[in-house]
Amino acid sequence: MGDLNKLFFALLLMSASHGQAAQLSTQSDSPAATSMSVCPAQDISFFIQRFSSDEAVQRSYTTVQSTEFPVMPLVQERKDNALVMQLEDVTASNARVSLANPDTDYRVSYYFKMDDCWRLVRIENQSL
Known part of the structure; x- marks a missing residue:
């Protein structure tokens, strides 16, 4: 038994x-569980690291109408084109990231706004 x-x-x-x-x-x-329902980071520095290296994050946290992703060049493309990324004009609810190539006239600014998470709300191409 x-x-x-x-x-x-x-x-x-x-x-x-x-x-x-x-x-x-x-x-x-x-x-x-598979969607981007949780903000990758509340801190803008950490958020930009994730946003700039992951196309899925860009798709989930971009409010700008864009037919082409990634909207911000990913890590390898930035390396290949010697693009320098700099976080600027940071407040509690707004931030700007500039992407530039010091040897050329290439300069693009990405504007982020914080609501429940950071979101890309505007892109300005200042290249000549």
Whole structure:
């Protein structure tokens, strides 16, 4: 009888753990878990690091009408084109990021506004 109880207990544990595994995989596959519903960072410096290196973050946190992403060149493109990124004019609710190539006339400013998270609200190309 002891062996039968052990077998029953083992089957019960396997059944319970299988149910939890199925529940966990269902939760991670849900749209809320895969979408950018949580702000990548409230601190503008950390937010810009994520925004400037991840096209999905750019898509989720850009209010500017754009048909082309990424709207801000990603890390490799900035390296390839010697673009220097600088955070400027930072307040609690606004910030500007300038992207420039010191050897050329290339200069683009990205304007961010804070509501529930930082969002790109305007792009100005000041290149000549």
